[in-house]
Amino acid sequence: MSNLTAAGRAAIGDLSRRYGLSEAAVEHMAHAVANGGGSMAQFNVPELGGSGQWMAGGMTMVGDMFNHGLQATVSNLCGELSSAMAGAAFFERPQASGMGGGFSGGWWPDWLGQPASTGGQNQARYAYFPHARRLAFDFGDGRPVALLDTGEHHIGGFSQQQSGPGDPFLGVSVSSQFGQFALSSFPFADGTGPMRQAQPAPQPEPQWAPEPQPFAQPAQGGAEGGRASADDILETIGRLAKLRDAGALSDEEFAAKKAELLARI
Incomplete structure (x- = not known):
């Protein structure tokens, strides 16, 4: 049984006469366009070459792929159906499922209208x-x-x-x-549905920096009577330079410590 509204029947009758198609074929196309949200349709109508596909502003495909006249007919018909559906409901709303409270036309909120x-x-x-x-x-x-x-x-x-x-x-x-x-x-519309838990924003990767190393104390004693050896001092200065290059020491701190160590040689 057809579920066309009065407006839908009138529009389909008019399109049927102008395109030279049966009303059944045009109604089938109307269902296809409605199922595609008004912007696309997949159909199988013998009067229109069998199986085909239409997309608003895109390519129209028909069974006879080289029949450009048929492609134009399908494209124009679907475009007119989409425009007409934007201004009037073509199909009767499904019967109520027994739910009240704003759901008089179906199980969805009444203000949504016809799906x-x-x-x-x-x-x-x-x-x-x-x-x-x-x-x-x-x-x-x-x-x-x-x-x-x-x-x-x-x-x-x-x-x-x-x-x-x-x-x-x-x-x-x-x-x-x-x-x-x-x-x-898809996001929930405002104030409807279960609440989603917010995902924490990604945190930036921590920048690696070497842990400060204790300054090596130069060895004491030996022929110099308690003065550090040159090799120990130079090795310590080399470690300090690495800490400066890594940002753990400022240039001023490095220079001061270097001068202090060199004074021990």
Whole structure:
């Protein structure tokens, strides 16, 4: 059974007459455009060459890849459908699931309006609202419905992969014009959903500096009657130079200690 609104039926009837297509074919394309968030569509319509793909502002692909007239027809039709859907709801909202309190049209907040696509994985379910830039996610375990901010993404499909530890979205990911993204990578809309723990900012690597070494005391005694040997003094000055080069001693400190040691020779 078709779930078209009155506005949707009128628009599809008009497009059917102008493009010379059956209303069933145009309605199929309308569903495809809606599932693509108004910016893309994947379809399989015999009247339009079978399987194909459309993306707003991008390449249109049809089964007969060299039929440029058919490509133009699909591109123009999808563009008109996208524009019409931006101004009026084409499809009836799904029936209420028995939840009250602002959810009279479905399990998502009523102000979101009509979703472009819905789905579910196990006990969870989700709905995408391109015009509101929101994705609603019902965890199915009694937690409040979470709203994710989809930003500039035009979501065209959902998939599920093995979820990692702590992923509340069960590994559900989406595809958009930017690529494939896990739901857990989208920010929560203000004041909705479980709070994420803030990740600490990375700390800069500590700069290595050698630990200060105790000054070697020159050996005492010998033929000089208690004066240090030249070799010991020069070795100590060499260690002091390394500490100065590493920043542990200033030039003034190094010069003063060097003069003191040289005086012992």
